[in-house]
Amino acid sequence: MTARTQLPLRPYDVVLIGGGIMSATLAVLLKHLEPSWTIAVYERLPEVGAEASAAFNNSGTGHAGLCELDYTSENPDGSVDIEPAVALNEQFQLTRQLLASLVESEVLRDPSTFINPVPHLTLARGKTEVDFLRRRHETLSAHHLFANMRFSDDPTVIGEWAPLLTAGRDESEPIAATCDITGSDIDFGELTGQLFHWLRWRDVEIHRNCEVRGLRRNNDGTWQLRVDWRTDNDRLTRKVDARFVFAGAGGWALKILQKAGLPEAHGYGLFPVSGRFLRCDNPEVVAAHTAKVYGRGPAGAPSISMPHLDTRVVHGERALLFGPFPGANPRFLKRGSLFDAPAALRPDNVAPMLAMLKQNRELAWLLFSQMFATRKKKLAALREFVPEARAEDWTLISAGQRAQIVKPDDQGGGVLEFGTEVVAARDGSIAAVLGATPGASTAPVIMLEVLERCFPRYAALWEPRLRALMPTLGHSLARDARLARQTMAATAATLRLEGRVVG
């Protein structure tokens, strides 16, 4: 293999680093907003959508705050704070609107190829959890965005919603569940692939096997990227200029920002969390369960690692996933490097990283010890959900990596955050997404923030074009019950999410 260097070809209006759901979403929005802009995507792997966005690298939950306990919390007076769940649901309604618009304009194919209705359940075990779930349901279901949510502490009813949960369960243990039939399962890998397929036909250059290795500012304020370009028998380094760069590089986004020397990224670090799923393909077991069931994780476990039992619909086939089981692994991407974590240490983020580790000793220990948790232990965790689970039906698979954000705090220390954050240059010429939760489900809202912060002078021009894709943009669905009901009904009809449960 030879290595050659080529000089810049032409400056692109936009270069996207990474071919995951974030870059795909941003590129589709930009193509609708400014069809004449030149856009290129560089992806280091042979395929797009093959890292965290790939179907079995994530759980495929269309996060809408219906079942995830970490979006609701108990106030000191015993009331339940549902604001984070409401905010997430509103964001997911925009995702549904964008997907529905793209289906209507035939950017996306038959919705069942990437999104399917799968009820979202929350399972509570023991008196304290049952009591909280009841109060959570009372507060949530009084809000129009959650009006479809049902509660039951009757094992017969719960068994009708999800038979695997109750079969063989000790009857002396109090249990309860909520069920919301408006939940969904999304194959983000397929969605990413379909979006890139459309983009390719709109003159967006999609270069695979191309890794961005470096970037620097040109004198005119544009960026020059150094791309390592591999073919079967050749390898060359190409220099590419861009007016705007988006690092949709998943766990490697921080690396890009550090290479760019962006002051806005100073002090940021990442805390990688690996994951494993138990996967079941036995048609009999798979057919007995159509739901995503979330519960509480073990004490000290990160909220992102609460175990859940998920129906997955991927390429028309159904499977069950249980997990993710978190673990320690220094890679920032599944196909990253063992040196990712040490190489990301810089004088500006060492103090925040050390402070974060000190504050999260229990979590670090839990992740480390989980690496040695046997298959037997994982099956025991599964049997808390599926008491009659048989070992031979379940196989362990590796999930994607999550790189959680570590940020400097006001006291010179560091905090671990479980959300997603857009980091952008002050002049808007480069931006990146860090963090992984709620992630793919809210990609459109995250990309709207990128547009707002990096292209403020286009805001007035783009607003009507964005409204054509997401009609309720700028309106609060949390406050406008009529608009919320209308919109949810419309997107459910287009995406074929209502009244149809796969199976």
Ligand SMILES: Cc1cc2nc3c(=O)[nH]c(=O)nc-3n(C[C@H](O)[C@H](O)[C@H](O)COP(=O)(O)OP(=O)(O)OC[C@H]3O[C@@H](n4cnc5c(N)ncnc54)[C@H](O)[C@@H]3O)c2cc1C
């Ligand atoms: C275990 C797990 C469970 C999850 N569950 C859910 C869920 O249920 N629902 C949900 O909404 N979200 C979930 N997520 C989060 C979701 O998967 C991510 O938020 C989302 O896929 C991130 O998309 P992305 O485009 O930023 O990154 P990715 O999909 O990781 O794509 C980044 C791409 O950039 C490429 N790349 C990196 N560096 C370079 C470079 N220098 N040059 C060229 N290419 C580069 C990578 O190869 C990769 O293809 C989960 C994540 C994990 C790990």
